[in-house]
Amino acid sequence: xxxxxxxxxxxxxxxxxxxxxxxxxxxxxxxxxxxxxxxxxxxxxxxxxxxxxxxxxxxxxxxxxxxxxxxxxxxxxxxxxxxxxxxxxxxxxxxxxxxxxxxxxxxxxxxxxxxxxxxxxxxxxxxxxxxxxxxxxxxxxxxxxxxxxxxxxxxxxxxxxxxxxxxxxxxxxxxxxxxxxxxxxxxxxxxxxxxxxxxxxxxxxxxxxxxxxxxxxxxxxxxxxxxxxxxxxxxxxxxxxxxxxxxxxxxxxxxxxxxxxxxxxxxxxxxxxxxxxxxxxxxxxxxxxx
Numbered sequence: 001x002x003x004x005x006x007x008x009x010x011x012x013x014x015x016x017x018x019x020x021x022x023x024x025x026x027x028x029x030x031x032x033x034x035x036x037x038x039x040x041x042x043x044x045x046x047x048x049x050x051x052x053x054x055x056x057x058x059x060x061x062x063x064x065x066x067x068x069x070x071x072x073x074x075x076x077x078x079x080x081x082x083x084x085x086x087x088x089x090x091x092x093x094x095x096x097x098x099x100x101x102x103x104x105x106x107x108x109x110x111x112x113x114x115x116x117x118x119x120x121x122x123x124x125x126x127x128x129x130x131x132x133x134x135x136x137x138x139x140x141x142x143x144x145x146x147x148x149x150x151x152x153x154x155x156x157x158x159x160x161x162x163x164x165x166x167x168x169x170x171x172x173x174x175x176x177x178x179x180x181x182x183x184x185x186x187x188x189x190x191x192x193x194x195x196x197x198x199x200x201x202x203x204x205x206x207x208x209x210x211x212x213x214x215x216x217x218x219x220x221x222x223x224x225x226x227x228x229x230x231x232x233x234x235x236x237x238x239x240x241x242x243x244x245x246x247x248x249x250x251x252x253x254x255x256x257x258x259x260x261x262x263x264x265x266x267x268x269x270x271x272x273x274x275x276x277x278x279x280x281x282x283x284x285x286x287x288x289x290x
Contacts, residue, residue, distance in 0.1 A: 002085055004046045009033045012084045032077040050103075053078050054143045063143040075141045100133045101140035107147070108132055111182050124272070131175040147189050155180065155196060173200045217242045221284075240266075244279045247272060 062075040183189035225231030
């Protein structure tokens with residue numbers, strides 16, 4: 001810590017206000033920081049380091065795999081205090097973008113660089129970044145700050161926190177498997193990590209069907225109120241997805257300038273791949289004009 005714990009907490013408290021945290025969250029952070037400050041002053045320590053903070057959190061049971069949600073939040077509050085000292089912000093102070101713990105930034109950057117080198121789209125990198133960051137935050141909360149500290153038990157404890165839809169959970173596990181193999185191959189991670197999740201099963205019966213019948217599609221199209229602008233919009237979205245097999249991201253990004261009404265086609269760069277595609281507009285897309 002580059003300054004006294006008393007001064008740093010005062011500055012971090014002001015940062016809470018500037019970031020617009022909820023009152024309950026601010027009180028929780030303040031209470032945790034004041035407890036840490038009291039422990040430091042009791043030992044005559046003005047500028048504690050991360051190692052002392054980890055020991056302190058461990059003694060309070062905030063880093064154990066079976067810790068409560070409250071304990072995990074307390075450990076995170078302590079970590080954010082040190083992040084603020086080093087970077088001037090908390091790991092989550094950027095709206096909509098959660099940052100990885102400072103001690104794990106290098107691993108995330110190098111992992112994502114492998115995808116950049118392979119030509120993967122930036123949108124794909126961002127999806128990987130979000131999933132790996134979640135794992136890295138768990139590691140930091142568990143007191144794991146380097147590759148040698150990652151063991152199968154810690155990884156399995158993390159997977160137990162993934163209370164997500166089956167397909168989303170499977171996607172997280174695929175990314176986690178790739179990250180663990182990267183650490184094993186490139187950074188001397190334990191060999192056992194590369195062998196985790198040899199097969200990832202998905203309960204397909206637990207998710208919505210991926211294929212709809214022609215009757216179901218007609219019913220959805222017919223349910224859109226053509227007399228309302230929102231109804232015409234909804235009808236267009238369903239037709240683009242059902243008849244042209246456009247991804248949701250491509251439908252969302254589509255603009256009127258990309259539609260050639262005279263030529264009856266739509267041309268756009270795919271969000272996922274960046275490749276340009278030209279698709280014919282079916283007659284159904286002109287039904288509302290008749």
